[in-house]
Amino acid sequence: MSDILTIAGHDIPLGRNQVIDVSLPDLYMHTSLSMPVHVIRGRRKGPTLFVSAAVHGDEINGVEIIRRLVKSKALRGLKGTLITVPVVNVYGFINQSRYLPDRRDLNRCFPGSNSGSLAGRLANLFMTEVVKNCTHGIDLHTAAIHRDNLPQIRADLSYPEVEGLARAFNAPVVVNSSLIEGTLRHASQEYNIPVIVYEAGEALRFNELAIRAGVKGVLGVMRVIDMLAPQRKKSKRSIEPFVARSSAWVRAPQSGLFRMLVPMGAHTNKGDLLGMVAAPYGDKDSETPVIATSSGVVIGRTNLPLVNEGEALFHIARFHRPDEVADSVEAFHSDLDPATDTTIPDEIPII
Numbered sequence: 001m002s003d004i005l006t007i008a009g010h011d012i013p014l015g016r017n018q019v020i021d022v023s024l025p026d027l028y029m030h031t032s033l034s035m036p037v038h039v040i041r042g043r044r045k046g047p048t049l050f051v052s053a054a055v056h057g058d059e060i061n062g063v064e065i066i067r068r069l070v071k072s073k074a075l076r077g078l079k080g081t082l083i084t085v086p087v088v089n090v091y092g093f094i095n096q097s098r099y100l101p102d103r104r105d106l107n108r109c110f111p112g113s114n115s116g117s118l119a120g121r122l123a124n125l126f127m128t129e130v131v132k133n134c135t136h137g138i139d140l141h142t143a144a145i146h147r148d149n150l151p152q153i154r155a156d157l158s159y160p161e162v163e164g165l166a167r168a169f170n171a172p173v174v175v176n177s178s179l180i181e182g183t184l185r186h187a188s189q190e191y192n193i194p195v196i197v198y199e200a201g202e203a204l205r206f207n208e209l210a211i212r213a214g215v216k217g218v219l220g221v222m223r224v225i226d227m228l229a230p231q232r233k234k235s236k237r238s239i240e241p242f243v244a245r246s247s248a249w250v251r252a253p254q255s256g257l258f259r260m261l262v263p264m265g266a267h268t269n270k271g272d273l274l275g276m277v278a279a280p281y282g283d284k285d286s287e288t289p290v291i292a293t294s295s296g297v298v299i300g301r302t303n304l305p306l307v308n309e310g311e312a313l314f315h316i317a318r319f320h321r322p323d324e325v326a327d328s329v330e331a332f333h334s335d336l337d338p339a340t341d342t343t344i345p346d347e348i349p350i351i
Contacts, residue, residue, distance in 0.1 A: 005048075005081060007037060007129050015043040018172065020127055024090060027272060035093075037130060039083045046080025051218055052134065053085070053140040055107050055184060057092015057099070058097055058203040062140025068347055074219055080227045082133060086304040088126055091118075091347045096204060108180075109188035123187075131188055136165065136225055137195035138218055139184050142203050142210070146304040150264050150297075151200035151213045154194075156185070157243065163192040167241055168224035169196065169217035172332040173299055173317060173325065174243045174267075194288035196221075202303060208350045212336045242325045244317035247299065250324050252277055253288045262314075265299060265333070267326035268292040274314055277307060294318055297325045 008022045021034035051069065064087040075082065083177045085146075087093045091100050099105055104119035112123025120303025131137065143149040154177040155166040166174045177197075179186040188195040198217060200210030222228045252258065256277045262268060272292040279286035289314060300315030307313065319325045336351035 003045075005039065005041065006038065007019075007083075007133065012039050012041060014041050015047070016041050019137055022125065022312065024125070024160070025121065033041075034127075035088065035090055035201045036068075036084065038086075040075060040078060040082045040084075042078035042080055042227075042237050044079045045066070045247065046227055047135045048083065048133060049222060049225070049227060050083040050085065050137045051140065051183070052088050052095050052126075052130070054089055055139060055298075056105070056141065056144075056203070057087075057089040057095065057096070057097050059098070059142040060093075060143060060204060061095075061142050061201045061207055061210050061214065062198075063207060064089060064211050064220070068211065068215045069218055072215065072219065074222075074228055078227060082222070082227070083130055089122070091122075095117050098203065102127055103211075107184060110182055111190070112185050126184075127187060131184075131193060132191060134193055135187055137184075137193055137223070138165075138195045138221060140199040140214060141197055142205075142207075143199065143201045143300060145203040146302060148202045148264060148301055149199045151198070151210050151332070152299055153217075153241070154197040154199055156189070159189070159194060162189075162196060164224060165194055165196045165221050168218050168221045168334060169198065169241075170205055171200075171213060171217060171241055172329045173297070174241045175239035175247060175299070175317060176243055183203060207339060208351045209333065209336050211350070212338070213332070216252060216336075232309075242319055242321075242328060243294075243320055244299075247296070247317040248294060249312040250274060250279040250290060250293055250314040250316060252311045252313055253257040253290065255307065255309045256280065256286070256306045258290075258302070258313065260301065260305075260306045260313075262298060263328060264298055264331035266298045268297075268298060268316060269295045281327040292316065296322050299331065328335060 026035040063086045109123040111121040112120040152173040153166045157163045201207035275290040296316040296318040299317045
């Protein structure tokens with residue numbers, strides 16, 4: 001990488017810590033808008049990693065992960081360059097919406113175009129000013145509104161360097177997810193830039209465990225690609241992340257009120273009772289059980305008890321040893337308990 005990094009016309013030399021406001025198309029009231037990009041450059045050359053959040057504007061856990069990341073004392077020995085973009089979809093973030101004002105999903109519009117739709121122009125700007133300046137990337141996401149995700153990495157493991165990043169993040173579960181055209185992962189891989197996606201928590205909600213895991217995960221990736229020195233004190237949790245061989249959703253057998261009977265991270269066997277869906281007027285005969293269609297571990301679920309027939313209720317990942325995965329998830333939660341985890345001492349836990 002060059003001694004001088006240029007973003008939006010600003011030249012940033014080695015050793016500089018700088019926030020750049022990248023201009024975006026105005027709001028329709030002609031209010032000026034910009035996308036803040038925080039660049040932290042070490043004094044020594046090395047990889048350039050981007051960490052992005054809020055590509056979907058209502059997915060805010062990643063915003064808090066980045067806020068804590070840039071404050072971390074671990075960055076004092078940084079080698080190379082860290083580029084963080086806490087809010088990519090500024091329009092959606094302002095409106096507390098997953099989408100842009102034109103109702104497009106930004107994560108289906110990459111690499112975009114400078115003469116296309118608003119979503120296409122924002123995607124093109126992000127690719128041009130941020131992604132193409134980088135050697136690696138981490139994109140932070142949550143589940144959609146009224147849904148929750150167990151901390152997990154999604155990555156195309158057919159690329160060895162991507163697999164290395166996925167395992168280094170040390171989330172309890174890695175979902176082998178092929179590249180989808182239009183996504184940031186797909187567009188980045190076209191430029192041979194390996195990118196992983198961290199999924200954890202729910203839209204428009206802070207989740208302390210998901211945030212702490214995200215900060216640790218990004219720092220873990222930075223150590224593996226030689227941006228930071230190896231950690232002196234190893235984590236108590238030495239279990240390797242488990243890779244899901246496939247996953248599937250269990251759907252509502254009828255419309256009604258949904259009562260969930262198993263928690264996130266639970267090990268389920270095919271045929272297990274996961275919950276009940278009942279009519280709202282209390283007729284016992286109207287209750288229908290929700291049954292696990294396969295053995296595995298619950299990595300996602302709905303949080304809304306009002307469901308329609310066919311609606312996705314539980315996301316179950318299939319593993320060769322799901323009982324061991326469930327044990328690993330339990331250890332993961334214990335390791336990140338704010339009462340005992342002292343690796344991020346300067347942050348008061350969000351309750």
